[in-house]
Amino acid sequence: MVYNTDMDKNHVTLGILAHVDAGKTTLSESLLLHTNVIRSAGRVDNGTSFLDNDPLERSRGITIYAKNARIPIGDNEVILIDTPGHADLAAECERILPVIDMALLLVSAPDGVRPYTKTLWDLLRKEHIPTMIFVNKTDLTEKTQSEMTKDLEIHFGSGIISFSDKDFFENVASTDEVLMDRYLDAGLEAEDIRNAFNSCTVYPLFFGSALRGEGISEFISALENYILPPAYLPPKGGDFSGIVYKISHTRDNKRLSFMRVTRGTLKVKDVLGEEKVNEIRIYSGEKYTTTGSATEGDICALVGMKSTHAGSVFGDCSGRPRTVFAPALSYTVRYPADVDKTKMLNILREIEDEETTLAVRYYEQTGEIFISLMGDIQTDVIKHTLKERYGIDVTFDNGIVCYKETIDMKTVGVGHYEPLKHYAEVQILMEPLARGRGMEYSSDVSEDDLDKNWQRLILTHMQERDHPGVLLGAPITDIRLTLVAGRSHIKHTEGGDFRQATYRAIRQGLMKLRESGYVHILEPYYNYTLKLPENCVGQAMTEISAMSGTTEIVNTDPTELIVTLSGRAPVSEMNDYASKVRTYTKGRGELTLSLAGYDLCHDEEAVLAASDYSPESDLDNPTGSVFCSHGAGTTIPWNEVDDHKHIK
Template sequence: MKNIVLGILAHVDAGKTTLTESMLYLSGAIRKYGRVDHGDAFLDYNNQERDRGITIFSKQAVFEYNDCKITLIDTPGHVDFSTEMERTLQVLDYAILVINGLDGVQAHSETIWHLLKHYQIPTFVFVNKMDISLKDKHELIEDLKKNFSEQCYDFDNLDTDFFENVALNNENLLDYYLKHQTLEDNMLVDEIAKRNIFPVYFGSALKMSGIEHFLDQFTKYIATKEYPEDFGARVYKISHDDQGNRLTHLKITGGLLKVKSLINKDEKVDQIRIYSGNKFTTVDKIEAGNVCAIKGFKNIQAGQGLGFEKDEISPVLSSYMDYRIILPDNCDQHKMLANLQLLAQEDPQLHIVYDSSSQEIHIQLMGAIQIEVLKNIIKERFNIDVDFDFGRILYKETILEPVEGVGHYEPLRHYSEVHLLLEPGPKDSGLQFALNCKEEQLPINYQHLVLTHLQEKEHLGVLTGSPITDMKITLVAGKAHQKHTEGGDFREATYRALRQGLKMTKSVLLEPYFAFSLEIPAESLSKAIYDIELMNGEFKIKDQTADKVILSGKAPVSKIQNYQNEVISYTKGKGRLIYRLDGYQPCQEQDKIIEQINYDSEADLNNPTGSVFCSHGAGFNVSWDEVPKYMHIPYQTKKAAKPVVTNYREERYQDEDEELEAIFTKTYGPLKHRGESSHKAKPLIKEPVYKPKPECILVDGYNVIHAWPELKELVKDNLDAARFRLMDLMCNYQGYKKCILILVFDAYKVKNNLGTSEKYHNIYVVYTKEAQTADMYIERTTHELASKYNITVVTSDALEQLIVLGQGAKRISSRELYLEATRLDQEKLEEYRRKQPKGHDYLLADIKKYNSNQGE
């Protein structure tokens, strides 16, 4: 009999729990078919899950089908509970990713796909709700290929093209296909297990359509893993039963586990439970490949490896918001902290922290729904009503240059010195630790002790006191004393070496980013692009039709997390914003955030940056920048960092439209950016002198062309002719106004277009770059330069007029420009005529002059 652990995953509302219910019912594991909307689904037995209609906690069910024993783990689909979902991935053999046939691939679906790839889990895709989907199979398959993998195949259509494509995966398959014009089932089983192909099936879980066929196919194409004989296990969850017993959920990855066994010398297996729903059976032993819950373990944590399995796997997902827990007045703070630590054992990503200086308890969460769920859990478990204040963004810090940090701890009768090499790591790589120290210099037991101290706590940066990340930390040297070194000495030296290194190099503040998908009406494109640029985000046009545009990109969480309401407002309910966490990137307002947090690394007594040395029998403190003068071991790396200014200012993000600034520089000299200040002494001025701002007119070219009668007729035959005619008219207009005039034309649909800016006689003509409309260019220019210039924007776009008005610019319509330009032409013509002598015929005079010259 085949035996696998199967996870079922999906974006919220894709029908994951309904599919689970259908599979359990068809297999005979349950007799009654429950429904999420009826509140009687087999695995949604928690009251909060039934009330909300979503899965909050991962749970398991065991069923058999077609000579296969399947332990199915149902995982949360809501993004707020993503960390609960990720922990289960560590123990899966296969996964079913459920896609909503109405919407196709959604943002959280992509997150799950990336996680499945990270953990290398073979995956089947089930496209649900096909009974009400407006998309056909071909559209949905193309969506999967585009967003997931080209190797997603409709397994109900195994034709010649399918076998040819799969055969190209390796030479053995290709040789077999060339001989037989097909592939055997066992070959497909192997390719699925290696994640070389991803079977796709279609159906409706609610209507039980296609589910039996899917189960037949699924059990046909899976295979049981082979496990070693030595004992190994991976812990993925901690929970408590109704009696308060601590349960450790794990998968056996090798050997055998029996009741009464001792793990890690002091952890005893009192009971082995096999859960299915909220009920369980007990067994005396459990073999590799199976999942169980152990009663008796006291200190083993989620993510921990047992036996030959390595310790904790660093999660990919993490919370990005920090909240302060507000306790009732009569609540014992320390008792409540202990209660919350129990919850943190069940969900380590809650990351409960007690701030001793402010006597506050902080917790890390992912969203509003998680907050409400947690409040209810605390009420149910501990009968205490708590609240949460407004969350703040969780920043992180990393370094830009390698540095060797030195920590020394030598009060009376103590001694230790540690040298750590800190090196920048890849984005989202977390912290990596290594040893590169000679044993004759520092015994191996002390080296491992340093490694333990590096891993035992969350180390803080020196800019804002935020956790450090994305770096490799290597022990390169150390020294102990045969008589005076105590156990805690290397803890002190290690911590101080790390902090001293951070002070010696350049640090940068990181902030969380969301990857987003924004679907809006076509007429809202300019507004959306303008907003994204104000957020310091980046985007591309993913799809565009006559009436709809889909933008995808990324932006800082701090800027975009509340943008959904604004999207609903300016699209009149037609827009939709979906986002997912996309790791950390350099903070674009670093100086501002550092100033707001106001962290003083030297005042943080719990995380000292200096060292303690000994002189004349007494210890004395040495500041971080003086440590190199006192250290006992020379630098081990060739490039020892020199002290730098710690309030590191990240390089300014340059305006992408540098050609615009060049226009103003040529005309009025260098432009001073907002936020910059001059440190030069200013002369005293007795009386204020008013200097009018220079004038600048920004013209939306195509908007004007379609509003002016002469140009509107011309454009029907030749767009270029209309464009150049407008350019000539604007040259005349600039001559009258004596201002800077910038004529902007849309070129955002031109692929790989970098945009251009050129001088045309006395005006400037700008062609926007790819994915940049004239509206967006004008809005951004107005925002940047309104404080330095009197800007007038020419457009008949009502929304555009409203936006630039809010930026302090004047605006006139394209028709008003036409009337003014016509009036000025007429006035100049009349003025010209008035200045000429009456009765003077220049044409006859020229002829007479010509004849006179010919007669000479």
């Protein structure tokens, strides 16, 4: 059965995250079973689970796509979002973060905290998302709950409180002086626990076995009594706002935009941007019901939207989060000779619509198509999608590094678009941000100067794409874009005019900074851990230094004569280092890599010299603006736009 959304219940979204094989989907099945949403729990390994319904998921026994289910708990409808556990598919997991109210992080009792588990924890802390922890598969370990709790505290820090401990009220109180005073004075109430959780002061801890159904009832009871709102809270009302977190296509090729309504109400036939909502679906597993409206807090799928993307925002809600998980390597796509190049490019762009990290690019000089991939699992997913959906077999050549671009000086970019019977001008302040912040967007324009609807549209255009840089044409990052001026024409301005003006403003600002040497290339770096024999340490440190990497000795095992090194190095230098380690350590070395993010390119001059990109020849991304002269549109080059701008 499908649990139909209830207008008189609070919509609370719970994201379930974990390292692969920790048991996320099994836990989701058990929660659905214990709340009477399903009559019997499916098995991931048998391909019968309620949520993993894609054929590839069922054949491989893994979660590939984030999907949701609904369970009733008290006056709340809890929307579970089950996410992939493979690091290759981390971007799918990351996209749900702006739409969840809280997270449940699973840890496998036999495996403990894995590197990717710690990465997820750090990401949840960075985004200030209230988090619970469920230690799963406790039937497969001999560790005590106390030992497992201490291990979690070593990796995650303080505030982790076992709710299975009979003294957990006192333990919660110990995390905060105010709570302790209240506890000693009159004791804690459930609302105190709830507030401590929502403020990320306390991280409730649970133990159990999802496969055996152990600890599930206790978890649900704690959710109802101490975590979720205790009673129905009517929506606050106000203008509609929402954020799109996922795009998918049905088997009959209907495009679905999955959205969280963050305020107000969305109705069928409402217009978002320039498009009409034709249908609103409420999904639970692969089944859905249609509804005439979706209210504050709900997760829905919209039919009829063609230009949305993961991260699209409507109304006054926060923009897309910075991207942490992004591919470090790009691959040439090799496809059959009888497949037309334009057709292949269009097909890949359709898939990119769902998986934005693919970053499909076509190089006219060579006629080659490139896409970015996170690893072997994602590579298999893309191959499977192309074969099953389009009947095309593809292979990929060896990867090349995915670069990005940034700035280290502020400027104002001006974009003007005024062919005959069109008009828009946009001025955008561009400021550098700290490394790893990603892109940020805002408006500093009075509604007296530019209507609020036009401002929202400009902000949408700022966020709707990865804007190309002007050194390599690589995506820009770590920049704050602020709308500081804009002008429309009461008769001639159309929605698309502001898209043109916005894109051109960003390009013009980048060109001004490029001319002064304030645009730079960023490259991906790995964090690495290298375990190797003591007699190989000198060679390793010398070679890693030559890679422009850093090295630190973090551990020495005198009994095994094994040394552990850690540090950071460019992906371009270390990507093939594992095979070399195996050779010079005679198979005793072990190299573990994880993406550390982007930083300044260690050999920028060489990368620039190897590139033939010309921003002024990039006709798809013009740097100049179009002004009206003598009744016709005239293109003005970027370095003359400031002299022609209308807003002084």
